[in-house]
Amino acid sequence: QVQLVESGGGLVQPGGSLRLSCAASESIFSIHGAGWYRQAPGKQRELVATITRVGNTMYADSVKGRFSISRDNAKNTVYLQMNSLKPEDTAVYYCNAIATGYWGQGTQVTVSS
Numbered sequence: 001q002v003q004l005v006e007s008g009g010g011l012v013q014p015g016g017s018l019r020l021s022c023a024a025s026e027s028i029f030s031i032h033g034a035g036w037y038r039q040a041p042g043k044q045r046e047l048v049a050t051i052t053r054v055g056n057t058m059y060a061d062s063v064k065g066r067f068s069i070s071r072d073n074a075k076n077t078v079y080l081q082m083n084s085l086k087p088e089d090t091a092v093y094y095c096n097a098i099a100t101g102y103w104g105q106g107t108q109v110t111v112s113s
Contacts, residue, residue, distance in 0.1 A: 002026050002102045004095055009107030012085055016111070020080040022095030022104055027076055029053075033098040034078040036069060038091035038109075049080060050098065063089075085111045 008020040022034065033052040039045040049059045049069040057069050068081040078095055092106040 002028050002097065002100070004097065004102055004104035006093065006095055006104040006107040009093060009109045011110045011112065013113050014086060014111055016085050017081070017083045018085065018109060020082065020093055020095075020107060020109075022078045022080075024076040024078075024097065024102075027073070028097045028100070028102065029071055029076060029078055030073045032100055034069075034071065035096045035098055036078075036080045037094045037096060038089075039094070039106075040088075040091040043091075045094070048093070051078065052098070082109070085109075087111045 003025040004022055006022045012018055035050040036048040037045050038048050047060055048063055049067055051057050051069045051071050066084045070079045090111050092108050094106045095104045
């Protein structure tokens with residue numbers, strides 16, 4: 001059973017930055033790619049960014065130019081660098097190995113002054 005563990009969430013002021021990490025127990029991201037999703041209270045989970053196994057990236061329009069997804073295959077870890085954070089970015093952020101049923105437990109990001 002593959003385990004994904006997110007970290008790096010927290011409370012940040014508008015305009016601030018955070019870097020989320022998602023560490024996998026096996027080399028799954030280099031095979032399947034990875035995605036970051038988020039779910040705000042009362043809303044459906046939405047896709048934030050993906051990175052394919054060959055390194056192609058895609059971003060939701062709401063985060064383009066502010067967020068960056070990357071991967072370290074040697075560490076079996078995927079990152080989400082979040083800059084210029086806005087209150088509407090507040091959500092629980094989850095990572096996923098693409099086309100698998102493997103999800104992390106989520107990490108809370110709160111953007112507030």
